[in-house]
Amino acid sequence: xxxxxxxxxxxxxxxxxxxxxxxxxxxxxxxxxxxxxxxxxxxxxxxxxxxxxxxxxxxxxxxxxxxxxxxxxxxxxxxxxxxxxxxxxxxxxxxxxxxxxxxxxxxxxxxxxxxxxxxxxxxxxxxxxxxxxxxxxxxxxxxxxxxxxxxxxxxxxxxxxxxxxxxxxxxxxxxxxxxxxxxxxxxxxxxxxxxxxxxxxxxxxxxxxxxxxxxxxxxxxxxxxxxxxxxxxxxxxxxxxxxxxxxxxxxxxxxxxxxxxxxxxxxxxxxxxxxxxxxxxxxxxxxxxxxxxxxxxxxxxxxxxxxxxxxxxxxxxxxxxxxxxxxxx
Amino acid sequence: xxxxxxxxxxxxxxxxxxxxxxxxxxxxxxxxxxxxxxxxxxxxxxxxxxxxxxxxxxxxxxxxxxxxxxxxxxxxxxxxxxxxxxxxxxxxxxxxxxxxxxxxxxxxx
Numbered sequence: 001x002x003x004x005x006x007x008x009x010x011x012x013x014x015x016x017x018x019x020x021x022x023x024x025x026x027x028x029x030x031x032x033x034x035x036x037x038x039x040x041x042x043x044x045x046x047x048x049x050x051x052x053x054x055x056x057x058x059x060x061x062x063x064x065x066x067x068x069x070x071x072x073x074x075x076x077x078x079x080x081x082x083x084x085x086x087x088x089x090x091x092x093x094x095x096x097x098x099x100x101x102x103x104x105x106x107x108x109x110x111x112x113x114x115x116x117x118x119x120x121x122x123x124x125x126x127x128x129x130x131x132x133x134x135x136x137x138x139x140x141x142x143x144x145x146x147x148x149x150x151x152x153x154x155x156x157x158x159x160x161x162x163x164x165x166x167x168x169x170x171x172x173x174x175x176x177x178x179x180x181x182x183x184x185x186x187x188x189x190x191x192x193x194x195x196x197x198x199x200x201x202x203x204x205x206x207x208x209x210x211x212x213x214x215x216x217x218x219x220x221x222x223x224x225x226x227x228x229x230x231x232x233x234x235x236x237x238x239x240x241x242x243x244x245x246x247x248x249x250x251x252x253x254x255x256x257x258x259x260x261x262x263x264x265x266x267x268x269x270x271x272x273x274x275x276x277x278x279x280x281x282x283x284x285x286x287x288x289x290x291x292x293x294x295x296x297x298x299x300x301x302x303x304x305x306x307x308x309x310x311x312x313x314x315x316x317x318x319x320x321x322x323x324x325x326x327x328x329x
Numbered sequence: 330x331x332x333x334x335x336x337x338x339x340x341x342x343x344x345x346x347x348x349x350x351x352x353x354x355x356x357x358x359x360x361x362x363x364x365x366x367x368x369x370x371x372x373x374x375x376x377x378x379x380x381x382x383x384x385x386x387x388x389x390x391x392x393x394x395x396x397x398x399x400x401x402x403x404x405x406x407x408x409x410x411x412x413x414x415x416x417x418x419x420x421x422x423x424x425x426x427x428x429x430x431x432x433x434x435x436x437x438x
Contacts, residue, residue, distance in 0.1 A: 194417065200410040204403075 002046060003110070009043045024079045030068040037061040050223035051139045054215070058231035063316055066238055070323030132287075133297045135220040143225065144301040148284035151304070152269055154227075155311050159266045162315030166259075169322035201243040208236040216309050220298070226305040230312025237313075238320050246324045253317065261314030268307035272300055338386035345379030352376060362419050363426045366412050373408030377401065 016036045020029050037060030044053035108115035129141040143151050216229030241249035273284040281288035286300025348371055355368025381401045388394045 194414075197410055197414050200406055204406065207403075 005046045006043065006110075009039055009046065013039045013043070025077060026072055026079055027069075027077045029079075030065060030072060033068065034061045034065040037064070051137075051143075051225065051228070054223050054228045055231070058228050058235065062235055063231055063238070063320075066235075067319060067323060070320065074323065074326055132294070133301070134294045135298070135301070137220055137222060139223075140219045140225055140301065140305075144304055145284075145286060145297055148273075148286075148304065151308065152273065152284065155266050155269050155308055158315050159262055159311055162262050162318050165319045165322050169326060198243050201239055205236050205240055208239070209233060212236060216305065217302075219305055220301065226308025226310075227312055229305075230309040231316060233309070233313045234316035234320070237317055241320070241324065246321065250321065250325075255318070255321065258314050258318045258321070261310050262318060263314075265307040265309070265311030265314060268310065269304045272303045272307070276300070334386050334389075338383045341379050341383035341386065345376050345383060348372065348379060349376035361427055362424060363416060366416050370409065370412045373404065373412070377404045377408070 013036060016032055016039065020032045020036065023029050023032070037056055041053045041057040041061060044050075044056055112118075125142050125146060126138060128146075129135070129138045133141045133145055135141055212229045212232035215224035215232055216226060219225035219229075237249060237253060240252070272286070272289075276285050276288055277283050279288040284300075284304075286297045287293035289296035289299050352369055352372035355371065356365050359365045359368050378401065381397050381404075385394045385397050388397065
C-alpha cells in the first residue's frame with residue numbers, strides 16, 4: 001500500500017516538474033513549485049518522516065512561495081526567450097539521467113531492513129536515546145544532541161544565507177523620498193481596504209503564533225522543533241505584513257530587532273556549546289549543564305532549539321522585508 | 330456498534346471523496362474563473378467537512394479527534410476566505426464574469 005502511495009506521489013511530482021520546465025509564465029512556475037513541495041512533504045510523511053515533512057510543507061510550500069512571489073513582483077512574470085544551444089544541454093541531461101539510473105541498480109531494495117543506512121549508526125541512536133537523553137522523539141535527540149555539530153552548521157548556513165540576501169539588497173531599507181514617489185499607496189498599505197481577509201487573518205494570527213510555539217516546545221515529544229517553528233512564526237508575521245501593510249509589520253518587529261534575532265539565535269546555540277566547554281564537558285555536550293546528565297540534555301536541547309527557532313524566524317523575516325521593501329526596478 | 334461506526338465513517342469518506350472529485354472536474358470544465366472557483370470551493374467545504382468527519386469517526390473519542398476538529402475549524406475559516414480573496418483580486422484586476430481568463434490571455438498576446 002505504501003509503495004502504491006509512493007509511486008502515485010512520485011509520478012505526480014514528475015508531472016509537476018515537467019510542467020514547471022514547460023511553462024514560460026513564471027507565476028505559474030512559482031505556484032507549481034509550491035505544489036511540488038507539498039507533494040514532497042506528503043511523500044516524506046508516507047515514509048514516516050514527519051519532522052522533515054513539516055519542514056518541507058512550512059518552508060518549501062509556504063515561505064519560499066511567498067519569497068518567489070516577492071521576487072516576481074520586483075522583476076516580471078514572463079521568461080525571456082532562450083536562444084542557446086538546446087541539443088548540448090539535452091544530451092548532457094540525458095547522459096546524467098542514464099548514469100543516475102545505472103547507479104540505482106546498486107542501491108538496496110526500497111525498505112530493505114539490511115540496507116547500510118539501517119545498519120550503521122541508527123540502531124545505536126535508537127538504543128541510546130531512551131538511556132542518555134530520555135525523550136520520545138528520536139529525531140530531535142539525533143538532531144539536537146547526537147549530531148549537534150551538524151545542526152549548528154545548518155543554523156550558520158541559514159544565518160549566512162540571510163546575511164547574503166541582506167548584502168545583496170542593502171541591509172538598510174532604501175531611503176523613502178516621501179509617499180508621493182511610490183507608484184501607489186497600495187504596496188505599503190497591504191490589504192487594509194479589504195475587510196474579509198483582514199478580519200479572518202486577525203482572528204487566526206494569534207493561533208498561528210500559538211501553534212508555532214507548540215511546535216517549538218513540543219519537538220521533544222512529537223514532530224517539530226526550531227526549524228519548523230521558526231517558519232510558522234515567520235509565516236504569521238508575513239501574514240500580518242500582507243494584511244496590515246509592510247510598514248506596520250516593521251513597526252512591530254523593526255529591522256534592527258530582526259538582525260538581532262538572526263545573530264542572537266546562532267549566538268545562543270554556540271553559547272550553549274561554549275557553556276558546556278566551560279563546565280568541563282565537550283563542545284555541545286549538554287550532560288554537564290545540570291547536576292543530572294539527562295536533565296542537562298533536556299536543558300541543552302531546549303536552548304539550542306530555541307536558538308534555531310530564533311535564527312530561522314529572524315532570517316526569513318529579514319529576507320521577506322528585503323524583497324517587500326524594495327521598489328520595482 | 331463498531332461495525333455501524335465503520336459503515337458510517339466509510340459512507341462519509343466516500344461521499345466526501347465524491348464531492349472532491351466533482352470539485353476537481355468542475356475546476357477543469359467550468360467556463361470562466363468565477364465558476365471554476367465556485368466548483369473548487371466545493372472541495373474545501375463539503376469535501377473537507379465530510380472527509381474529516383469520516384476520519385473523526387475512525388479516531389473515536391481521542392486527542393486525534395480534537396486535533397481533527399481544530400483542522401476542520403481552520404479549514405472552514407481559511408478556505409472560503411481564500412476563495413473570496415481570489416475572486417476579489419480577479420475582479421480588481423478587471424476580469425469580468427463570463428470572460429475566460431486563459432482565452433483572454435491568448436488574445437492579449
